[in-house]
Amino acid sequence: MAAAPRAVITYCSSCGSKTERRVVARQSLSVCPSCERIFFRNPKVVVTALIEDQGRVLLVLRDIEPGRGLWGLPGGYVDWDEHPEAALARECLEETGAVVEPENLVGVQHVVLGDEGIVILAYRARLTGGELEARDEVQEIGWFTPDALPPLAFTSHRRILQGWSKQVLARGAA
Structure with missing residues (x-):
């Protein structure tokens, strides 16, 4: 694994003391010498929704970086x-106007973006209402079949959609 640049926490958020660098669990981390708080580098959590309708998947054209x-x-x-499922419902509503109900977890992935680790939880979600329209951070929304997927912003989304495409094509062949 390549060494990523490390953000340095300069002051302790618990007691306000200046931190110092120490090796903890084989990592160079910020540690408060006063209260001994260790500032671990934890990944952020992202949720994505796989919303399917009649063999098509709902995608958004991103209006922000990364992947604009x-x-x-x-x-x-x-x-x-x-809760991740609440975040999924909120994000779908904010971006697309879709009211969704998360059904099940269909994938977990880890990526490094810049100096951040990100854990991606992909849920299959059922569309239950709302008016579909491009909203926050989105230029356009669209429904796509497995054989007509557009250029994707993230490898993680490509992996999720490859699994979905295989399922849709298998259903069509049955």
Whole structure:
């Protein structure tokens, strides 16, 4: 694994003391010498929705970086106090106007983007209402079949959609 640049925590958020670098669990981390708080580098959590209708999947054309101008699954970051399924419902509504019900987890992936680790939870979600329209951070929304997927912003989305495509094509062959 390549060494990523490490963000340095300069002051302790618990007691306000200046931190120092120490090796903890084979990592160079910021540690508070006053209260001994260790600032671990934890990944952020992202959720994505696989919303299917009649052999088509709902995708969004991103209007923000990373991946502006490319397509992806609706989704986004999980807030610190939020359950991933609640985050999925919130992100789908914010980006597409879709009211969804998460059904099941269909994939977990880990990626490194810049100096951040990201854990991606992909859920199959059922469309239950709302008016579909491009909203926050989205230029356009569209429904796509497995054989007509547009250029995708993220390798992780490509992997998720490859699994979905195989399932759809297998259903069609049955």
